[in-house]
Amino acid sequence: MMKKTFIALLLSLLLALAFVPVASALDLDLVEDLAGVLTYEELDELLWLAEEISKDHRCDVIIVTMQEMPDGDNAYEFARFVFRNYNYGYGADRSGVMLFLSVAERDFALIANGFGNTAFTDHGKDVMLDKHILPLLGENKYFEAFSAYLNKADEFLQMARDGKPFDEADSGSIIFKLAVTILLPLLVAFIVCSMWKKQMKTAVTAKTASYYIPDGGFRLTGQVDMFLYKTRTKTKIQKTSSSSGGGGTTRDSKGFSGRSGKF
Numbered sequence: 001m002m003k004k005t006f007i008a009l010l011l012s013l014l015l016a017l018a019f020v021p022v023a024s025a026l027d028l029d030l031v032e033d034l035a036g037v038l039t040y041e042e043l044d045e046l047l048w049l050a051e052e053i054s055k056d057h058r059c060d061v062i063i064v065t066m067q068e069m070p071d072g073d074n075a076y077e078f079a080r081f082v083f084r085n086y087n088y089g090y091g092a093d094r095s096g097v098m099l100f101l102s103v104a105e106r107d108f109a110l111i112a113n114g115f116g117n118t119a120f121t122d123h124g125k126d127v128m129l130d131k132h133i134l135p136l137l138g139e140n141k142y143f144e145a146f147s148a149y150l151n152k153a154d155e156f157l158q159m160a161r162d163g164k165p166f167d168e169a170d171s172g173s174i175i176f177k178l179a180v181t182i183l184l185p186l187l188v189a190f191i192v193c194s195m196w197k198k199q200m201k202t203a204v205t206a207k208t209a210s211y212y213i214p215d216g217g218f219r220l221t222g223q224v225d226m227f228l229y230k231t232r233t234k235t236k237i238q239k240t241s242s243s244s245g246g247g248g249t250t251r252d253s254k255g256f257s258g259r260s261g262k263f
Contacts, residue, residue: 060096111258
């Protein structure tokens with residue numbers, strides 16, 4: 001308990017001093033619950049799982065919680081500061097992914113570095129957060145959210161090690177969904193139109209125009225000009241993309257990628 005309190009105070013002090021670099025960085029665990037949202041049993045279980053995943057994939061999978069951040073800080077930069085200054089990251093390229101929470105403000109950040117950028121693409125982060133983590137965090141189910149994060153991280157890392165990061169692997173399911181969405185209605189429309197066409201076989205095409213003229217002839221009693229249609233041409237303005245790296249990952253100037261917000 002004293003260790004957690006000391007680390008929390010030290011982090012707050014350093015960040016209050018405008019992110020002064022740490023001269024002798026502390027080694028933090030892969031799971032640091034400085035906010036105290038986990039029981040000791042939950043913390044031990046998550047730490048064991050994080051260590052196993054990190055060792056298997058040679059990429060640190062990290063969870064850090066704090067009760068609150070110093071005034072004026074944002075979760076993304078705070079998480080990046082902790083990652084860079086507290087010996088996180090596996091190997092020479094410091095590969096890793098970190099889920100950071102500031103519980104009092106209900107701020108979160110999910111950042112990646114090194115091989116983490118390849119495994120956790122922009123789309124991958126969105127899916128992981130929106131489907132698996134944020135709904136649980138919104139209900140204050142911290143252990144369940146962290147367990148889901150670690151399990152999905154293990155899955156995404158394995159996919160990337162196999163040469164198919166989540167973006168590429170997910171593209172097949174996206175194409176299938178689009179095919180079902182577009183082709184199925186067209187198929188139904190084709191069947192309905194075919195049935196209607198069969199019902200119209202009794203109709204006979206007239207050979208002369210007189211068939212369509214009513215008895216007594218045709219007489220024009222009035223004339224009105226009506227504006228029915230107009231044509232407007234649009235030209236799409238192409239936007240440049242700032243994405244770089246594997247699988248559609250947008251990195252900042254320090255090589256990190258990530259997303260932050262409220263939970």
